[in-house]
Amino acid sequence: MTQQPDILCIGSVLWDVIGRAPSHMRVGSDVPGRITRLPGGVAMNIAMTLRRFGMRPALLSNVGRDAEGDALIAAAQGMGLVCDHLYRSDDLPTDVYMAIEGANGLIAAIADAHSLEAAGDKILRPLANGALAMPAAPWAGPVALDGNLTAELLREIATSALFGKADLRVAPASPGKAERLLALLGHPSATLYVNLEEAGLLCQTTFASSAAAAAGLIARGARRVLVTDGSNSASEATGTDIITQTPPAVMVTRVTGAGDTFMAAHIASEAQGMARDAALARACQAAATYVSGEIP
Numbered sequence: 001m002t003q004q005p006d007i008l009c010i011g012s013v014l015w016d017v018i019g020r021a022p023s024h025m026r027v028g029s030d031v032p033g034r035i036t037r038l039p040g041g042v043a044m045n046i047a048m049t050l051r052r053f054g055m056r057p058a059l060l061s062n063v064g065r066d067a068e069g070d071a072l073i074a075a076a077q078g079m080g081l082v083c084d085h086l087y088r089s090d091d092l093p094t095d096v097y098m099a100i101e102g103a104n105g106l107i108a109a110i111a112d113a114h115s116l117e118a119a120g121d122k123i124l125r126p127l128a129n130g131a132l133a134m135p136a137a138p139w140a141g142p143v144a145l146d147g148n149l150t151a152e153l154l155r156e157i158a159t160s161a162l163f164g165k166a167d168l169r170v171a172p173a174s175p176g177k178a179e180r181l182l183a184l185l186g187h188p189s190a191t192l193y194v195n196l197e198e199a200g201l202l203c204q205t206t207f208a209s210s211a212a213a214a215a216g217l218i219a220r221g222a223r224r225v226l227v228t229d230g231s232n233s234a235s236e237a238t239g240t241d242i243i244t245q246t247p248p249a250v251m252v253t254r255v256t257g258a259g260d261t262f263m264a265a266h267i268a269s270e271a272q273g274m275a276r277d278a279a280l281a282r283a284c285q286a287a288a289t290y291v292s293g294e295i296p
C-alpha cells in the first residue's frame, strides 16, 4: 500500500562515493584509505534527516533502472522514505557524487547529476497526475527543494500553479549551484536555507554576519530566509523582522551535513507547531549536536 507522505523532497537522490584517507592530501596524491558508498544527494540527505525528526518524506527525483538504482531505492525504503513516486528512467543511469577527503578536509568532489537534469520535469509528474496532487488540487504541504535541478526547471517551479499552495523550503546544492536559486528568490511562499557564503553568492557580495546576510536577501526580494554561519549566530528574517540566535558551543567532530540537519530540524519543529524562536533554537541545537558527533 502506498504510504501518504507529509513532506516532499525534490532534487538529487544518488550514491555518494567517498574516499577517505588519514593523511594530508594535495593534487596528485595517491594514498591508502577507505572508499565507501552511501545514499546521498541533497534531497535524499534532507529526507533521511526529516525522517529522523519524525516526518514521512516522499522522494521526487530520477533513479535509474539499473542495479545502483535498485539498491538505492532499497536503502531508502529501509529508512522509511516513500519511494513510490520516483521517476525510474530506462535510459538514464543513477546519478553519483564522488568526493575525496584527506586529513586536511575535502580535497575535491564531483557531482554527476546529469540524469536528474536530463529527466527534467518528468520527476514532477506525481504533482499533476493525481498520484500526490493535481492542478485542481495542488500539493498544499511542505516541500524541500534542492538546487540540483536545472535553473530552467527551478524557474518553471517558481511560476507553476502546481506549487502555488506549497510551503516551499529551498536549499542550494553546493556553492557552485547557489545562483540557480535566484529564480525562487521572489517566490511568495518560499523559505530559503543558506549559509553565509551562499547568501553572499546570491547577493553578489560578502556578508559579515548571518543577520546582515538575512537582511540582504530580504532586500533582494526573498520572503523568508534562514542563514547559518557555522558556530556563529544563525538568523531568520521575514519582511518584518529578523531573529538571531547563537548555537551552543560544542567540540566539532564532523561538519558535512550540518546545514541539512539545521534545515530538517527547523522544518520538523514548525510542522509540530513550534513558534519561530523555538524552531530556530531547536535547529541550532540539533545541528550543533550533529557536528559534535552525536545523533540529534
Ligand SMILES: Nc1ncnc2c1ncn2[C@@H]1O[C@H](COP(=O)(O)OP(=O)(O)OP(=O)(O)O)[C@@H](O)[C@H]1O
Pocket: 194, 195, 196, 228, 229, 230, 231, 233, 234, 247, 248, 249, 250, 252, 255, 256, 257, 258, 259, 260, 262, 283, 284, 285, 287, 288, 289, 291
Ligand atoms: N562549530 C560549530 N559549533 C556549533 N554548531 C555548529 C558548528 N558548525 C555548525 N554548527 C551548527 O550547524 C548549523 C549549520 O552550520 P553551517 O553554517 O556550517 O552549515 P553549512 O555550511 O550549510 O553546512 P554543510 O554544508 O557542511 O552541511 C549552524 O547554524 C549550527 O547550528
Ligand SMILES: O=c1[nH]cc([C@@H]2O[C@H](CO)[C@@H](O)[C@H]2O)c(=O)[nH]1
Pocket: 012, 014, 015, 016, 039, 040, 041, 042, 043, 045, 097, 111, 113, 148, 173, 174, 177, 256, 257
Ligand atoms: O552539486 C552537488 N554537490 C553535492 C551534493 C550532495 O551534497 C552532499 C555533500 O555536500 C553529498 O551528499 C552530495 O551528494 C549534491 O547533491 N549536488
